[in-house]
Amino acid sequence: MSATITVDEAQANLKQLIRQLSPGEELIITENLRPVAKLMGEHSNKAKPPRPGPGVCKGEILYMAPDFDAPLEDMKEYME
DSSP: EEEEEEEEHHHHTTHHHHHOTTTTTTEEEHHHHTTEEEEEEEOOOOOOOOOOOTTTTTTTTOOOOOOTSSSSGGHHHHHH
16 A cells, blocks of 8 residues: 655655555655655565674584695796
């Protein structure tokens, strides 16, 4: 369902209008009887799970080659 208000009404009551919008509801803002903007209530999305903190994978790396940080053969000419 959509409602219509003027720019002046929207400007005077914007915070209240935003709080009253339910998800998916539209509010058409008009100026001189012509639509100029649409205010829509946000659809509630499932919240993303929080990002895991540091150290979650501690102990997961079982083997690391002794030369893992040595320059690659392909890059030697750029290192000189």
